[in-house]
Amino acid sequence: MEQYGKRLLPQKLVAMVLGLLFALPSAVSAEEYDYYSWQSDNNPNSRVYPKAAQCIDIPADLRLCYTVGYKKMRLPNLLDHESMPEVRQQAGSWVPLLAKRCHADTQVFLCSLFAPICLDRPIYPCRSLCEAVRDSCAPIMETYGFPWPEMLQCEQFPIDNDLCIPTQFSSNQATVAPVPKVCPPCDNELKADIIMEHFCASDFVLKMKIKEVKRELGDRKVIAAQKKKKILKMGPLRKKDLKKLVVYIKNGANCPCHQLDNLNTNFLIMGRKLDQQLLLMSIYKWEKKSKELRFAVKYMKSYQCPTYHTVFQ
Structure with a gap:
Protein backbone atom coordinates (compact mmCIF):
# COMPACT_ATOMS: atom_id res chain seq x y z
CA MET A 1 0.00 0.00 0.00
CA GLU A 2 2.86 2.39 0.78
CA GLN A 3 4.39 1.91 -2.65
CA TYR A 4 1.36 3.48 -4.28
CA GLY A 5 1.43 6.35 -1.82
CA LYS A 6 4.96 7.20 -2.89
CA ARG A 7 4.05 7.12 -6.56
CA LEU A 8 0.66 8.81 -6.51
CA LEU A 9 -0.01 11.52 -3.97
CA PRO A 10 1.56 12.94 -0.85
CA GLN A 11 -0.72 12.57 2.16
CA LYS A 12 -1.55 16.29 2.33
CA LEU A 13 -3.42 16.10 -1.00
CA VAL A 14 -5.76 13.23 -0.13
CA ALA A 15 -8.53 15.40 1.30
CA MET A 16 -8.21 17.78 -1.64
CA VAL A 17 -8.59 14.94 -4.16
CA LEU A 18 -11.76 13.56 -2.61
CA GLY A 19 -13.25 16.99 -2.31
CA LEU A 20 -12.45 17.97 -5.85
CA LEU A 21 -13.68 14.76 -7.36
CA PHE A 22 -17.00 14.46 -5.62
CA ALA A 23 -17.95 17.81 -4.10
CA LEU A 24 -16.46 20.89 -5.73
CA PRO A 25 -17.52 22.03 -9.22
CA SER A 26 -14.04 22.33 -10.68
CA ALA A 27 -10.49 21.08 -10.33
CA VAL A 28 -7.38 22.94 -9.26
CA SER A 29 -6.69 25.81 -11.65
CA ALA A 30 -3.30 25.60 -13.32
CA GLU A 31 -1.75 25.57 -16.75
CA GLU A 32 0.69 22.70 -16.32
CA TYR A 33 1.64 20.09 -13.75
CA ASP A 34 4.71 17.96 -13.34
CA TYR A 35 3.68 14.54 -14.54
CA TYR A 36 4.83 11.69 -12.30
CA SER A 37 3.58 8.50 -13.88
CA TRP A 38 2.39 5.53 -11.90
CA GLN A 39 3.46 2.17 -13.24
CA SER A 40 1.61 -0.94 -12.13
CA ASP A 41 3.70 -3.87 -10.97
CA ASN A 42 1.40 -6.02 -13.11
CA ASN A 43 1.85 -3.84 -16.17
CA PRO A 44 5.59 -3.32 -16.75
CA ASN A 45 4.93 -1.91 -20.21
CA SER A 46 2.99 1.06 -18.81
CA ARG A 47 4.03 4.33 -20.32
CA VAL A 48 6.31 6.74 -18.47
CA TYR A 49 5.95 10.39 -19.45
CA PRO A 50 9.14 12.47 -19.27
CA LYS A 51 7.28 15.68 -20.20
CA ALA A 52 4.96 17.84 -18.15
CA ALA A 53 1.24 17.26 -18.64
CA GLN A 54 -1.07 20.06 -19.69
CA CYS A 55 -4.09 21.03 -17.64
CA ILE A 56 -6.96 21.88 -20.02
CA ASP A 57 -10.71 22.44 -19.88
CA ILE A 58 -12.87 19.39 -20.54
CA PRO A 59 -14.56 20.33 -23.84
CA ALA A 60 -18.34 20.22 -24.14
CA ASP A 61 -18.12 17.73 -27.01
CA LEU A 62 -16.33 15.21 -24.78
CA ARG A 63 -19.73 13.86 -23.79
CA LEU A 64 -18.44 10.98 -21.71
CA CYS A 65 -16.84 13.29 -19.15
CA TYR A 66 -18.20 16.81 -19.60
CA THR A 67 -20.67 16.31 -16.73
CA VAL A 68 -18.38 14.25 -14.49
CA GLY A 69 -18.16 16.96 -11.80
CA TYR A 70 -14.85 18.74 -12.42
CA LYS A 71 -13.90 21.05 -15.27
CA LYS A 72 -10.22 20.48 -16.01
CA MET A 73 -8.37 17.37 -17.14
CA ARG A 74 -4.75 16.47 -17.69
CA LEU A 75 -3.34 15.57 -21.08
CA PRO A 76 -1.79 13.12 -21.90
CA ASN A 77 -4.41 11.13 -20.05
CA LEU A 78 -3.89 7.84 -18.23
CA LEU A 79 -4.67 5.75 -21.34
CA ASP A 80 -1.76 7.19 -23.35
CA HIS A 81 -3.95 9.55 -25.42
CA GLU A 82 -1.86 12.61 -26.24
CA SER A 83 -4.35 14.83 -28.09
CA MET A 84 -8.00 15.83 -27.67
CA PRO A 85 -9.03 14.36 -31.07
CA GLU A 86 -7.67 11.01 -29.90
CA VAL A 87 -9.47 11.31 -26.56
CA ARG A 88 -12.75 12.18 -28.31
CA GLN A 89 -12.43 9.23 -30.67
CA GLN A 90 -11.82 6.67 -27.97
CA ALA A 91 -14.14 8.09 -25.31
CA GLY A 92 -17.05 8.54 -27.72
CA SER A 93 -17.62 4.82 -28.07
CA TRP A 94 -18.29 4.53 -24.32
CA VAL A 95 -21.10 7.12 -24.14
CA PRO A 96 -23.90 4.58 -24.76
CA LEU A 97 -22.69 2.53 -21.80
CA LEU A 98 -23.65 5.35 -19.43
CA ALA A 99 -27.24 5.16 -20.68
CA LYS A 100 -27.37 1.48 -19.68
CA ARG A 101 -26.99 2.47 -16.00
CA CYS A 102 -25.09 -0.74 -15.28
CA HIS A 103 -23.26 0.85 -12.34
CA ALA A 104 -23.51 4.26 -10.68
CA ASP A 105 -19.72 4.68 -10.79
CA THR A 106 -19.27 3.98 -14.51
CA GLN A 107 -18.65 7.61 -15.44
CA VAL A 108 -16.31 8.24 -12.50
CA PHE A 109 -14.25 5.17 -13.38
CA LEU A 110 -13.99 5.83 -17.12
CA CYS A 111 -13.29 9.54 -16.74
CA SER A 112 -10.58 8.94 -14.15
CA LEU A 113 -8.70 7.43 -17.10
CA PHE A 114 -9.98 9.28 -20.19
CA ALA A 115 -10.11 12.73 -18.53
CA PRO A 116 -8.13 12.51 -15.27
CA ILE A 117 -8.49 15.38 -12.82
CA CYS A 118 -5.66 17.91 -12.70
CA LEU A 119 -3.53 17.66 -9.58
CA ASP A 120 0.19 17.50 -8.90
CA ARG A 121 0.32 13.82 -9.82
CA PRO A 122 -1.99 11.41 -11.65
CA ILE A 123 -4.65 9.68 -9.57
CA TYR A 124 -5.69 6.19 -10.64
CA PRO A 125 -8.93 4.37 -9.84
CA CYS A 126 -8.70 1.83 -7.04
CA ARG A 127 -8.84 -1.79 -8.10
CA SER A 128 -12.14 -2.25 -6.25
CA LEU A 129 -13.72 0.56 -8.30
CA CYS A 130 -12.63 -1.10 -11.52
CA GLU A 131 -13.92 -4.49 -10.33
CA ALA A 132 -17.29 -3.07 -9.25
CA VAL A 133 -17.88 -1.41 -12.63
CA ARG A 134 -16.54 -4.39 -14.55
CA ASP A 135 -18.70 -6.91 -12.69
CA SER A 136 -21.84 -4.86 -13.34
CA CYS A 137 -21.14 -3.68 -16.89
CA ALA A 138 -19.23 -6.56 -18.51
CA PRO A 139 -22.39 -8.74 -18.77
CA ILE A 140 -24.14 -5.86 -20.57
CA MET A 141 -21.22 -5.47 -22.96
CA GLU A 142 -21.15 -9.21 -23.62
CA THR A 143 -24.78 -8.97 -24.70
CA TYR A 144 -23.54 -6.87 -27.60
CA GLY A 145 -20.62 -9.15 -28.33
CA PHE A 146 -17.95 -6.95 -26.70
CA PRO A 147 -15.61 -8.36 -24.04
CA TRP A 148 -14.25 -6.24 -21.21
CA PRO A 149 -11.21 -4.61 -22.91
CA GLU A 150 -7.63 -5.48 -22.15
CA MET A 151 -6.73 -1.85 -21.47
CA LEU A 152 -9.14 -1.84 -18.50
CA GLN A 153 -7.99 -5.03 -16.81
CA CYS A 154 -8.44 -4.35 -13.10
CA GLU A 155 -5.24 -6.05 -11.96
CA GLN A 156 -3.19 -3.13 -13.29
CA PHE A 157 -4.76 -0.64 -10.84
CA PRO A 158 -3.61 -0.11 -7.24
CA ILE A 159 -5.11 -2.12 -4.39
CA ASP A 160 -7.41 0.10 -2.33
CA ASN A 161 -5.71 2.79 -0.27
CA ASP A 162 -6.31 6.42 0.63
CA LEU A 163 -4.54 7.62 -2.50
CA CYS A 164 -6.65 6.18 -5.31
CA ILE A 165 -10.24 6.84 -6.38
CA PRO A 166 -12.56 4.49 -4.44
CA THR A 167 -16.02 3.15 -5.17
CA GLN A 168 -18.58 5.88 -4.51
CA PHE A 169 -21.85 3.95 -4.63
CA SER A 170 -22.40 0.56 -3.02
CA SER A 171 -24.02 -2.00 -5.28
CA ASN A 172 -25.63 -3.66 -2.27
CA GLN A 173 -27.95 -0.85 -1.21
CA ALA A 174 -31.15 -2.35 -2.54
CA THR A 175 -33.11 -4.66 -0.25
CA VAL A 176 -36.22 -5.07 -2.40
CA ALA A 177 -36.96 -8.28 -4.26
CA PRO A 178 -34.94 -8.50 -7.48
CA VAL A 179 -36.69 -7.58 -10.73
CA PRO A 180 -35.51 -9.07 -14.04
CA LYS A 181 -33.52 -6.45 -15.91
CA VAL A 182 -34.77 -5.37 -19.31
CA CYS A 183 -32.77 -6.80 -22.21
Whole structure:
Protein backbone atom coordinates (compact mmCIF):
# COMPACT_ATOMS: atom_id res chain seq x y z
CA MET A 1 0.00 0.00 0.00
CA GLU A 2 2.86 2.39 0.78
CA GLN A 3 4.39 1.91 -2.65
CA TYR A 4 1.36 3.48 -4.28
CA GLY A 5 1.43 6.35 -1.82
CA LYS A 6 4.96 7.20 -2.89
CA ARG A 7 4.05 7.12 -6.56
CA LEU A 8 0.66 8.81 -6.51
CA LEU A 9 -0.01 11.52 -3.97
CA PRO A 10 1.56 12.94 -0.85
CA GLN A 11 -0.72 12.57 2.16
CA LYS A 12 -1.55 16.29 2.33
CA LEU A 13 -3.42 16.10 -1.00
CA VAL A 14 -5.76 13.23 -0.13
CA ALA A 15 -8.53 15.40 1.30
CA MET A 16 -8.21 17.78 -1.64
CA VAL A 17 -8.59 14.94 -4.16
CA LEU A 18 -11.76 13.56 -2.61
CA GLY A 19 -13.25 16.99 -2.31
CA LEU A 20 -12.45 17.97 -5.85
CA LEU A 21 -13.68 14.76 -7.36
CA PHE A 22 -17.00 14.46 -5.62
CA ALA A 23 -17.95 17.81 -4.10
CA LEU A 24 -16.46 20.89 -5.73
CA PRO A 25 -17.52 22.03 -9.22
CA SER A 26 -14.04 22.33 -10.68
CA ALA A 27 -10.49 21.08 -10.33
CA VAL A 28 -7.38 22.94 -9.26
CA SER A 29 -6.69 25.81 -11.65
CA ALA A 30 -3.30 25.60 -13.32
CA GLU A 31 -1.75 25.57 -16.75
CA GLU A 32 0.69 22.70 -16.32
CA TYR A 33 1.64 20.09 -13.75
CA ASP A 34 4.71 17.96 -13.34
CA TYR A 35 3.68 14.54 -14.54
CA TYR A 36 4.83 11.69 -12.30
CA SER A 37 3.58 8.50 -13.88
CA TRP A 38 2.39 5.53 -11.90
CA GLN A 39 3.46 2.17 -13.24
CA SER A 40 1.61 -0.94 -12.13
CA ASP A 41 3.70 -3.87 -10.97
CA ASN A 42 1.40 -6.02 -13.11
CA ASN A 43 1.85 -3.84 -16.17
CA PRO A 44 5.59 -3.32 -16.75
CA ASN A 45 4.93 -1.91 -20.21
CA SER A 46 2.99 1.06 -18.81
CA ARG A 47 4.03 4.33 -20.32
CA VAL A 48 6.31 6.74 -18.47
CA TYR A 49 5.95 10.39 -19.45
CA PRO A 50 9.14 12.47 -19.27
CA LYS A 51 7.28 15.68 -20.20
CA ALA A 52 4.96 17.84 -18.15
CA ALA A 53 1.24 17.26 -18.64
CA GLN A 54 -1.07 20.06 -19.69
CA CYS A 55 -4.09 21.03 -17.64
CA ILE A 56 -6.96 21.88 -20.02
CA ASP A 57 -10.71 22.44 -19.88
CA ILE A 58 -12.87 19.39 -20.54
CA PRO A 59 -14.56 20.33 -23.84
CA ALA A 60 -18.34 20.22 -24.14
CA ASP A 61 -18.12 17.73 -27.01
CA LEU A 62 -16.33 15.21 -24.78
CA ARG A 63 -19.73 13.86 -23.79
CA LEU A 64 -18.44 10.98 -21.71
CA CYS A 65 -16.84 13.29 -19.15
CA TYR A 66 -18.20 16.81 -19.60
CA THR A 67 -20.67 16.31 -16.73
CA VAL A 68 -18.38 14.25 -14.49
CA GLY A 69 -18.16 16.96 -11.80
CA TYR A 70 -14.85 18.74 -12.42
CA LYS A 71 -13.90 21.05 -15.27
CA LYS A 72 -10.22 20.48 -16.01
CA MET A 73 -8.37 17.37 -17.14
CA ARG A 74 -4.75 16.47 -17.69
CA LEU A 75 -3.34 15.57 -21.08
CA PRO A 76 -1.79 13.12 -21.90
CA ASN A 77 -4.41 11.13 -20.05
CA LEU A 78 -3.89 7.84 -18.23
CA LEU A 79 -4.67 5.75 -21.34
CA ASP A 80 -1.76 7.19 -23.35
CA HIS A 81 -3.95 9.55 -25.42
CA GLU A 82 -1.86 12.61 -26.24
CA SER A 83 -4.35 14.83 -28.09
CA MET A 84 -8.00 15.83 -27.67
CA PRO A 85 -9.03 14.36 -31.07
CA GLU A 86 -7.67 11.01 -29.90
CA VAL A 87 -9.47 11.31 -26.56
CA ARG A 88 -12.75 12.18 -28.31
CA GLN A 89 -12.43 9.23 -30.67
CA GLN A 90 -11.82 6.67 -27.97
CA ALA A 91 -14.14 8.09 -25.31
CA GLY A 92 -17.05 8.54 -27.72
CA SER A 93 -17.62 4.82 -28.07
CA TRP A 94 -18.29 4.53 -24.32
CA VAL A 95 -21.10 7.12 -24.14
CA PRO A 96 -23.90 4.58 -24.76
CA LEU A 97 -22.69 2.53 -21.80
CA LEU A 98 -23.65 5.35 -19.43
CA ALA A 99 -27.24 5.16 -20.68
CA LYS A 100 -27.37 1.48 -19.68
CA ARG A 101 -26.99 2.47 -16.00
CA CYS A 102 -25.09 -0.74 -15.28
CA HIS A 103 -23.26 0.85 -12.34
CA ALA A 104 -23.51 4.26 -10.68
CA ASP A 105 -19.72 4.68 -10.79
CA THR A 106 -19.27 3.98 -14.51
CA GLN A 107 -18.65 7.61 -15.44
CA VAL A 108 -16.31 8.24 -12.50
CA PHE A 109 -14.25 5.17 -13.38
CA LEU A 110 -13.99 5.83 -17.12
CA CYS A 111 -13.29 9.54 -16.74
CA SER A 112 -10.58 8.94 -14.15
CA LEU A 113 -8.70 7.43 -17.10
CA PHE A 114 -9.98 9.28 -20.19
CA ALA A 115 -10.11 12.73 -18.53
CA PRO A 116 -8.13 12.51 -15.27
CA ILE A 117 -8.49 15.38 -12.82
CA CYS A 118 -5.66 17.91 -12.70
CA LEU A 119 -3.53 17.66 -9.58
CA ASP A 120 0.19 17.50 -8.90
CA ARG A 121 0.32 13.82 -9.82
CA PRO A 122 -1.99 11.41 -11.65
CA ILE A 123 -4.65 9.68 -9.57
CA TYR A 124 -5.69 6.19 -10.64
CA PRO A 125 -8.93 4.37 -9.84
CA CYS A 126 -8.70 1.83 -7.04
CA ARG A 127 -8.84 -1.79 -8.10
CA SER A 128 -12.14 -2.25 -6.25
CA LEU A 129 -13.72 0.56 -8.30
CA CYS A 130 -12.63 -1.10 -11.52
CA GLU A 131 -13.92 -4.49 -10.33
CA ALA A 132 -17.29 -3.07 -9.25
CA VAL A 133 -17.88 -1.41 -12.63
CA ARG A 134 -16.54 -4.39 -14.55
CA ASP A 135 -18.70 -6.91 -12.69
CA SER A 136 -21.84 -4.86 -13.34
CA CYS A 137 -21.14 -3.68 -16.89
CA ALA A 138 -19.23 -6.56 -18.51
CA PRO A 139 -22.39 -8.74 -18.77
CA ILE A 140 -24.14 -5.86 -20.57
CA MET A 141 -21.22 -5.47 -22.96
CA GLU A 142 -21.15 -9.21 -23.62
CA THR A 143 -24.78 -8.97 -24.70
CA TYR A 144 -23.54 -6.87 -27.60
CA GLY A 145 -20.62 -9.15 -28.33
CA PHE A 146 -17.95 -6.95 -26.70
CA PRO A 147 -15.61 -8.36 -24.04
CA TRP A 148 -14.25 -6.24 -21.21
CA PRO A 149 -11.21 -4.61 -22.91
CA GLU A 150 -7.63 -5.48 -22.15
CA MET A 151 -6.73 -1.85 -21.47
CA LEU A 152 -9.14 -1.84 -18.50
CA GLN A 153 -7.99 -5.03 -16.81
CA CYS A 154 -8.44 -4.35 -13.10
CA GLU A 155 -5.24 -6.05 -11.96
CA GLN A 156 -3.19 -3.13 -13.29
CA PHE A 157 -4.76 -0.64 -10.84
CA PRO A 158 -3.61 -0.11 -7.24
CA ILE A 159 -5.11 -2.12 -4.39
CA ASP A 160 -7.41 0.10 -2.33
CA ASN A 161 -5.71 2.79 -0.27
CA ASP A 162 -6.31 6.42 0.63
CA LEU A 163 -4.54 7.62 -2.50
CA CYS A 164 -6.65 6.18 -5.31
CA ILE A 165 -10.24 6.84 -6.38
CA PRO A 166 -12.56 4.49 -4.44
CA THR A 167 -16.02 3.15 -5.17
CA GLN A 168 -18.58 5.88 -4.51
CA PHE A 169 -21.85 3.95 -4.63
CA SER A 170 -22.40 0.56 -3.02
CA SER A 171 -24.02 -2.00 -5.28
CA ASN A 172 -25.63 -3.66 -2.27
CA GLN A 173 -27.95 -0.85 -1.21
CA ALA A 174 -31.15 -2.35 -2.54
CA THR A 175 -33.11 -4.66 -0.25
CA VAL A 176 -36.22 -5.07 -2.40
CA ALA A 177 -36.96 -8.28 -4.26
CA PRO A 178 -34.94 -8.50 -7.48
CA VAL A 179 -36.69 -7.58 -10.73
CA PRO A 180 -35.51 -9.07 -14.04
CA LYS A 181 -33.52 -6.45 -15.91
CA VAL A 182 -34.77 -5.37 -19.31
CA CYS A 183 -32.77 -6.80 -22.21
CA PRO A 184 -30.16 -4.10 -22.98
CA PRO A 185 -31.16 -3.62 -26.66
CA CYS A 186 -34.73 -2.97 -25.48
CA ASP A 187 -33.80 -0.46 -22.77
CA ASN A 188 -33.40 2.76 -24.75
CA GLU A 189 -35.21 6.09 -24.56
CA LEU A 190 -37.01 7.29 -27.67
CA LYS A 191 -34.89 10.42 -28.06
CA ALA A 192 -33.25 11.63 -31.26
CA ASP A 193 -29.73 11.98 -29.86
CA ILE A 194 -29.79 8.48 -28.37
CA ILE A 195 -31.19 7.02 -31.61
CA MET A 196 -28.38 8.69 -33.57
CA GLU A 197 -25.73 7.38 -31.18
CA HIS A 198 -26.98 3.86 -31.75
CA PHE A 199 -27.27 4.52 -35.49
CA CYS A 200 -23.60 5.48 -35.70
CA ALA A 201 -22.41 2.59 -33.54
CA SER A 202 -24.43 -0.03 -35.46
CA ASP A 203 -23.38 -1.85 -38.62
CA PHE A 204 -26.88 -1.92 -40.12
CA VAL A 205 -30.23 -0.19 -39.55
CA LEU A 206 -33.61 -1.29 -40.92
CA LYS A 207 -37.28 -0.50 -40.74
CA MET A 208 -39.12 -3.83 -40.81
CA LYS A 209 -41.84 -6.08 -39.47
CA ILE A 210 -41.17 -9.07 -37.24
CA LYS A 211 -42.71 -12.45 -38.04
CA GLU A 212 -41.97 -14.25 -34.77
CA VAL A 213 -39.66 -14.44 -31.78
CA LYS A 214 -38.13 -17.67 -30.48
CA ARG A 215 -35.76 -18.69 -27.70
CA GLU A 216 -32.66 -20.62 -28.63
CA LEU A 217 -29.77 -21.72 -26.39
CA GLY A 218 -30.19 -18.82 -23.98
CA ASP A 219 -30.57 -16.25 -26.75
CA ARG A 220 -33.69 -14.67 -28.21
CA LYS A 221 -34.13 -15.11 -31.93
CA VAL A 222 -35.95 -12.31 -33.80
CA ILE A 223 -37.16 -13.47 -37.22
CA ALA A 224 -38.03 -10.79 -39.75
CA ALA A 225 -41.21 -10.94 -41.83
CA GLN A 226 -40.80 -11.48 -45.56
CA LYS A 227 -42.39 -8.11 -46.33
CA LYS A 228 -40.26 -5.39 -47.87
CA LYS A 229 -37.73 -3.84 -45.53
CA LYS A 230 -36.59 -0.23 -45.65
CA ILE A 231 -32.79 -0.03 -45.51
CA LEU A 232 -31.50 2.98 -43.59
CA LYS A 233 -27.96 1.65 -43.28
CA MET A 234 -26.82 -1.42 -45.21
CA GLY A 235 -23.35 -1.95 -43.73
CA PRO A 236 -22.10 -5.53 -44.12
CA LEU A 237 -25.55 -6.99 -44.92
CA ARG A 238 -25.97 -8.77 -48.22
CA LYS A 239 -29.11 -9.40 -50.22
CA LYS A 240 -29.25 -13.01 -49.05
CA ASP A 241 -29.14 -11.77 -45.43
CA LEU A 242 -32.23 -9.66 -46.07
CA LYS A 243 -34.24 -12.55 -47.53
CA LYS A 244 -34.12 -14.60 -44.35
CA LEU A 245 -33.12 -12.02 -41.78
CA VAL A 246 -32.61 -13.34 -38.24
CA VAL A 247 -31.27 -11.10 -35.47
CA TYR A 248 -30.28 -12.37 -32.01
CA ILE A 249 -30.52 -10.82 -28.56
CA LYS A 250 -27.45 -12.35 -26.94
CA ASN A 251 -28.30 -13.98 -23.58
CA GLY A 252 -31.78 -12.54 -23.99
CA ALA A 253 -33.97 -15.62 -23.62
CA ASN A 254 -35.40 -14.62 -20.24
CA CYS A 255 -35.05 -10.84 -19.88
CA PRO A 256 -38.07 -8.62 -20.62
CA CYS A 257 -38.32 -6.82 -23.96
CA HIS A 258 -41.62 -4.97 -24.04
CA GLN A 259 -41.21 -3.92 -27.67
CA LEU A 260 -41.66 -7.58 -28.61
CA ASP A 261 -44.90 -8.06 -26.68
CA ASN A 262 -46.91 -6.95 -29.70
CA LEU A 263 -45.52 -7.65 -33.16
CA ASN A 264 -48.36 -5.97 -35.07
CA THR A 265 -46.30 -2.92 -36.02
CA ASN A 266 -43.10 -1.83 -37.76
CA PHE A 267 -39.82 -1.69 -35.88
CA LEU A 268 -36.58 0.25 -36.15
CA ILE A 269 -33.87 -2.42 -35.88
CA MET A 270 -30.20 -1.63 -35.34
CA GLY A 271 -27.51 -4.27 -35.16
CA ARG A 272 -23.98 -5.40 -35.80
CA LYS A 273 -22.49 -8.43 -37.48
CA LEU A 274 -20.27 -10.58 -35.26
CA ASP A 275 -18.68 -13.43 -37.18
CA GLN A 276 -21.66 -14.84 -39.09
CA GLN A 277 -24.31 -13.86 -36.56
CA LEU A 278 -26.39 -10.68 -36.55
CA LEU A 279 -26.76 -9.20 -33.06
CA LEU A 280 -29.54 -6.81 -32.10
CA MET A 281 -28.11 -3.60 -30.66
CA SER A 282 -31.25 -1.51 -30.34
CA ILE A 283 -34.96 -1.86 -31.12
CA TYR A 284 -37.72 0.78 -31.25
CA LYS A 285 -41.36 0.57 -32.19
CA TRP A 286 -41.92 2.68 -35.29
CA GLU A 287 -44.16 5.33 -33.77
CA LYS A 288 -45.30 7.63 -36.58
CA LYS A 289 -46.36 10.38 -34.17
CA SER A 290 -42.99 10.53 -32.45
CA LYS A 291 -41.21 13.79 -33.32
CA GLU A 292 -37.97 12.38 -31.92
CA LEU A 293 -38.08 9.37 -34.23
CA ARG A 294 -39.02 11.44 -37.27
CA PHE A 295 -36.21 13.90 -36.55
CA ALA A 296 -33.63 11.11 -36.23
CA VAL A 297 -34.72 9.22 -39.35
CA LYS A 298 -34.71 12.44 -41.39
CA TYR A 299 -31.03 13.01 -40.69
CA MET A 300 -29.79 9.43 -40.96
CA LYS A 301 -28.93 9.71 -44.65
CA SER A 302 -26.96 12.95 -44.39
CA TYR A 303 -25.53 12.71 -40.86
CA GLN A 304 -21.75 12.33 -40.64
CA CYS A 305 -21.05 9.85 -37.85
CA PRO A 306 -17.86 10.21 -35.79
CA THR A 307 -15.07 7.93 -36.98
CA TYR A 308 -14.17 6.30 -33.70
CA HIS A 309 -13.12 2.78 -32.91
CA THR A 310 -16.16 1.09 -31.38
CA VAL A 311 -15.36 -0.44 -28.01
CA PHE A 312 -18.95 -0.58 -26.88
CA GLN A 313 -22.20 0.07 -28.76
